[in-house]
Amino acid sequence: MATKSGQERSRKRSDSSDPEAAKTSAPKRASSKQSKSSTRSKSPTARQGDLAKGVDKELLLKLYEEMLLIRRFEEKAGQMYGMGLIGGFCHLYIGQEAVVVGLQSCITDDDAVVTSYRDHGHMLATGMEANGVMAELTGRKGGYSKGKGGSMHMFSRKRKFFGGHGIVGAQVPIGTGIAFAMKYNEEPGICLTYLGDGAVNQGQVYESFNMASLWKLPVVYVIENNKYGMGTSIERSAAHSTELYNRGQAYGIPGVQVDGMDVLAVREAGLEAVDYVKGGKGPYIMEMLTYRYRGHSMSDPAKYRTREEVQKMRTEHDPIDRLRETLLEQKRAKEEELKEIDRRVKEIVGDAAEFAQNSPEPDPSELYTDVYVEAQAAE
Amino acid sequence: MPIEVLMPALSPTMTEGKLAKWVKQEGDQVSAGDVLAEIETDKATMEVEAVDEGVLGKILVAEGTEGVPVNDVIALLLEEGEEASSLEGADERQAASVEGETEAAEDEGSSQKAEQARSTLAAPEGPKEAIPEPEPEWDGPTKKQTVREALRDAMAEELRRDERVFVMGEEVAEYEGAYKVTQGLLKEFGPKRIIDTPITEHGFTGLAAGASMYGLRPIVEFMTFNFSMQAMDQIINSSAKTLYMSGGQIENPIVFRGPNGAAARVAAQHSQCFASWFAHIPGLKVVSPWSAADAKGLLKSAIRDPNPVIFLENEILYGQSFEVPDTEDWLVPIGKAKVVRPGSDVTIVAFSIMVGKALEAAEKLAEEGIDAEVIDLRSLRPLDTATIVESVKKTNRVVSAEEGWSVAGIGSEIAAIMMEQAFDWLDAPVRRVTGADVPLPYAANLEKLALPQPDDIVEAARDVCYR
Numbered sequence: 153m154a155t156k157s158g159q160e161r162s163r164k165r166s167d168s169s170d171p172e173a174a175k176t177s178a179p180k181r182a183s184s185k186q187s188k189s190s191t192r193s194k195s196p197t198a199r200q201g202d203l204a205k206g207v208d209k210e211l212l213l214k215l216y217e218e219m220l221l222i223r224r225f226e227e228k229a230g231q232m233y234g235m236g237l238i239g240g241f242c243h244l245y246i247g248q249e250a251v252v253v254g255l256q257s258c259i260t261d262d263d264a265v266v267t268s269y270r271d272h273g274h275m276l277a278t279g280m281e282a283n284g285v286m287a288e289l290t291g292r293k294g295g296y297s298k299g300k301g302g303s304m305h306m307f308s309r310k311r312k313f314f315g316g317h318g319i320v321g322a323q324v325p326i327g328t329g330i331a332f333a334m335k336y337n338e339e340p341g342i343c344l345t346y347l348g349d350g351a352v353n354q355g356q357v358y359e360s361f362n363m364a365s366l367w368k369l370p371v372v373y374v375i376e377n378n379k380y381g382m383g384t385s386i387e388r389s390a391a392h393s394t395e396l397y398n399r400g401q402a403y404g405i406p407g408v409q410v411d412g413m414d415v416l417a418v419r420e421a422g423l424e425a426v427d428y429v430k431g432g433k434g435p436y437i438m439e440m441l442t443y444r445y446r447g448h449s450m451s452d453p454a455k456y457r458t459r460e461e462v463q464k465m466r467t468e469h470d471p472i473d474r475l476r477e478t479l480l481e482q483k484r485a486k487e488e489e490l491k492e493i494d495r496r497v498k499e500i501v502g503d504a505a506e507f508a509q510n511s512p513e514p515d516p517s518e519l520y521t522d523v524y525v526e527a528q529a530a531e
Numbered sequence: 532m533p534i535e536v537l538m539p540a541l542s543p544t545m546t547e548g549k550l551a552k553w554v555k556q557e558g559d560q561v562s563a564g565d566v567l568a569e570i571e572t573d574k575a576t577m578e579v580e581a582v583d584e585g586v587l588g589k590i591l592v593a594e595g596t597e598g599v600p601v602n603d604v605i606a607l608l609l610e611e612g613e614e615a616s617s618l619e620g621a622d623e624r625q626a627a628s629v630e631g632e633t634e635a636a637e638d639e640g641s642s643q644k645a646e647q648a649r650s651t652l653a654a655p656e657g658p659k660e661a662i663p664e665p666e667p668e669w670d671g672p673t674k675k676q677t678v679r680e681a682l683r684d685a686m687a688e689e690l691r692r693d694e695r696v697f698v699m700g701e702e703v704a705e706y707e708g709a710y711k712v713t714q715g716l717l718k719e720f721g722p723k724r725i726i727d728t729p730i731t732e733h734g735f736t737g738l739a740a741g742a743s744m745y746g747l748r749p750i751v752e753f754m755t756f757n758f759s760m761q762a763m764d765q766i767i768n769s770s771a772k773t774l775y776m777s778g779g780q781i782e783n784p785i786v787f788r789g790p791n792g793a794a795a796r797v798a799a800q801h802s803q804c805f806a807s808w809f810a811h812i813p814g815l816k817v818v819s820p821w822s823a824a825d826a827k828g829l830l831k832s833a834i835r836d837p838n839p840v841i842f843l844e845n846e847i848l849y850g851q852s853f854e855v856p857d858t859e860d861w862l863v864p865i866g867k868a869k870v871v872r873p874g875s876d877v878t879i880v881a882f883s884i885m886v887g888k889a890l891e892a893a894e895k896l897a898e899e900g901i902d903a904e905v906i907d908l909r910s911l912r913p914l915d916t917a918t919i920v921e922s923v924k925k926t927n928r929v930v931s932a933e934e935g936w937s938v939a940g941i942g943s944e945i946a947a948i949m950m951e952q953a954f955d956w957l958d959a960p961v962r963r964v965t966g967a968d969v970p971l972p973y974a975a976n977l978e979k980l981a982l983p984q985p986d987d988i989v990e991a992a993r994d995v996c997y998r
């Protein structure tokens with residue numbers, strides 16, 4: 153079966169509840185070594201080709217459009233940053249689009265999302281409007297936080313997007329708490345909680361893993377392993393192994409490693425993870441192997457990696473180019489259709505840029521609002 | 532360019548209101564201070580006054596219009612010599628600005644919309660907050676209770692009242708509280724709502740913050756506040772700041788409670804007052820009661836409050852008994868100090884355990900002919916400065932008493948406020964009675980020396996009275 157083999161080749165797993173994994177407690181490296189050997193026999197493009205056959209055209213085009221929207225939006229944000237229209241920190245998501253788009257396609261309106269400061273892509277993927285996100289970047293009244301949060305702090309109750317958190321790792325207990333509340337309320341939802349390869353070394357991450365597993369909370373931890381936390385490569389920050397999918401092993405949390413540059417591989421693995429968590433079995437960890445093309449933030453000198461390394465990822469693994477090739481190769485879409493998507497996306501981003509520049513600055517009176525919610529007086 | 536008259540806000544949280552009536556009409560001459568219109572919200576009515584002089588050129592929002600967003604242009608004022616032709620295009624401008632609204636604005640929306648969104652998130656729709664203001668006079672029956680029992684009753688009553696309220700912390704359920712404050716709660720409410728956590732302060736504080744962002748109302752017990760240091764980031768960066776950073780979208784109704792300050796002979800790491808740490812933070816409310824009645828009424832208010840509230844208790848006070856109103860409706864408003872002993876010669880300002888010590892000092896001072904007024908601050912943020920200033924107008928002298936350290940302490944804040952707001956009423960410099968500027972020692976004699984005693988307050992009071 154084509155999909156099956158594709159899935160095996162693009163993923164590695166650590167399943168602590170399976171007896172095979174239990175054996176690993178004696179020879180610990182055995183299980184990960186085993187699964188390692190099963191990867192990378194086909195080219196990434198060929199793997200995606202296999203997966204695409206099981207996905208309908210409409211969805212493929214939707215994934216393509218959503219990734220492209222994030223790419224173009226971030227390019228525009230970078231440009232506007234350069235023009236001095238956006239201030240402070242601005243962390244672009246370019247290169248990682250397949251992760252958030254693939255996973256978003258696995259969840260429903262019941263489900264919540266929370267992430268770090270590299271959050272523009274996540275917001276667009278949850279359906280938040282480009283206008284409101286861009287206007288927040290420019291610090292304007294029309295922004296999602298009325299200009300008071302900026303790039304790193306945006307929220308949307310309506311889209312169940314709970315931020316946008318600037319403290320590395322802080323969103324992990326928060327996402328766990330959202331999952332706790334969903335379970336408490338007996339709602340069907342789950343919380344996708346994103347974190348980076350740098351964040352994964354924070355103590356509160358393991359405090360969260362422990363509680364989530366102890367209380368069987370409906371949360372998927374998505375580790376976006378883009379190989380660097382600022383300028384520190386994973387080799388220089390992670391002890392013993394650079395693989396992160398098995399970081400929940402001590403808590404009995406199953407983990408899977410996924411090619412995060414392949415939106416269909418992300419979706420395949422995501423469906424399985426979401427299904428597991430919605431089944432009431434507790435948390436799940438996904439390690440997404442991905443890459444950010446731009447600097448950590450806009451002011452990154454990028455001395456910690458070579459141009460060639462970046463170039464290689466861009467040319468050989470770009471998630472958008474890859475899906476485009478698949479679509480054309482398999483004749484699932486025509487050039488014109490893709491051009492039409494390009495045009496649509498450009499227009500959305502252009503409008504957002506314009507809106508973000510024309511929206512007024514917040515009124516000075518906003519300085520002192522939203523510090524407290526006024527308690528309601530008794531009748 | 533005509534001057535824009537904007538829809539004003541009645542309160543910081545008002546997002547829209549009804550334009551009830553135009554007092555001036557198009558063509559009327561107005562001068563600064565004239566009432567132009569009347570605005571209504573569900574809470575109050577207000578008059579819109581003109582800030583500038585001119586002629587009311589154009590009314591853009593008709594009388595009786597409801598849901599007018601704050602800061603929308605409601606009228607245009609022509610300055611002297613300005614032609615009416617400059618009004619052309621006013622309507623179009625309005626329309627354009629409305630069209631420009633995004634879903635973002637809609638997301639924040641009116642408080643009503645936010646309320647709806649909230650209720651779809653939290654399955655059990657809780658009762659409306661009802662905080663009386665000012666504090667109700669109580670002449671009904673009372674019963675004698677320890678502070679511990681009063682706190683337990685407050686939680687039990689609020690747990691009964693609102694399904695969204697739950698208690699979490701170390702040893703709160705099966706062990707019934709390290710200091711037995713949660714006694715009996717597991718039995719009545721079960722393990723879903725009374726939750727024993729692992730020893731994981733940073734984690735469970737962040738988890739509770741997330742649960743509250745989603746609509747629940749956690750009561751987080753720190754075994755003692757010393758351990759809240761591990762959770763400081765989540766309390767401040769997540770709980771206190773998220774409402775602001777989200778432009779008012781994400782509320783954080785949550786109570787952090789537990790014993791604060793020195794217990795007895797447990798030495799430096801287990802004996803610290805964190806009042807000034809938390810009082811420093813905009814977005815938090817901080818209360819620290821002394822009596823059982825206040826402990827109960829303030830904790831109930833804290834649980835109903837839509838903001839994060841730090842509730843600082845005191846282990847030594849847990850066993851002390853006070854008269855408590857015998858009712859489930861006893862709510863004490865946050866942000867109001869209380870004169871617990873009226874006097875005319877000197878004002879002693881204290882909170883938590885220091886209130887008892889201040890009262891002892893006042894008795895001693897009375898023997899010397901000094902009539903001290905004792906104020907129990909009860910809330911440290913917001914701080915009830917009006918009550919202190921009123922008292923100082925009478926006594927002209929202030930002594931502050933706290934267990935915490937003097938540097939950047941609550942007393943420092945009070946001294947500064949007296950300088951700013953009561954300078955002309957002071958007959959002596961403000962004196963601070965505080966803990967000694969050292970980590971708290973273990974040895975009994977040193978510990979006593981380090982903690983402020985009634986005699987220290989007596990001495991400070993004598994000083995400011997120049998006796």
Ligand SMILES: Cc1ncc(C[n+]2csc(CCOP(=O)(O)OP(=O)(O)O)c2C)c(N)n1
Pocket residue numbers: 270318319320321347348349350351352378380381382448
């Ligand atoms: C607690 C904390 N420490 C340090 C920082 C500064 N900082 C911001 S991002 C970052 C790197 C995080 O890397 P990673 O988790 O891999 O996420 P990525 O930026 O790659 O998405 C650091 C050190 C911070 N914001 N918070």
Ligand SMILES: [Mg+2]
Pocket residue numbers: 348349350376377378379380381382
């Ligand atoms: Mg990283």
